[in-house]
Amino acid sequence: KQEVTQIPAALSVPEGENLVLNCSFTDSAIYNLQWFRQDPGKGLTSLLLIQSSQREQTSGRLNASLDKSSGRSTLYIAASQPGDSATYLCAVSPGSGGGADGLTFGKGTHLIIQP
């Protein structure tokens, strides 16, 4: 059974710092890996999606990397801002892909950016 672990569980940093969130998964047979953001009391917003054949994806100040063989992904946030405060979730899709596949999520990293 696939398990996803996110480290750290919580992180508080001053505004302007660069930071890295970590995600690991036990079964490397994945179709893709996604990073989501969840604001309090709200649903999930997709940030980046990395296909299993890719090594990284970038969107603005966000960069996600994937090392499928070692079961690891990182989300790098550059020049953090108070608006980045949220819970960041990592999720993997099973190896078959192409169909309707439920995602397996980590517990998330609760991030606070201090003004």
Next chain:
Amino acid sequence: ETGVTQTPRHLVMGMTNKKSLKCEQHLGHNAMYWYKQSAKKPLELMFVYSLEERVENNSVPSRFSPECPNSSHLFLHLHTLQPEDSALYLCASSLRGSLETQYFGPGTRLLVL
């Protein structure tokens, strides 16, 4: 606005009540999902519907009953729930066969008394 709406946003019910959660997607997707998010636990997949057929039932108790009458609507019927069923219930949709992500609704916050 993600194109996936859920109603109600908040629900309080007793253990003997029957209620339903509704999800609607306006994205032309053909796969829909129910997830449960409990405190201090990862998001858990409950049900998957693809082309209006249930393709996955993740060992969910029978007091939760899903229904997908068409590709745009998904319901979760609730009956004789337990207090431990209190959670945020999230609906998502996707395009089967696509490389795109799943799009999530805002969720229904359920409290069972």
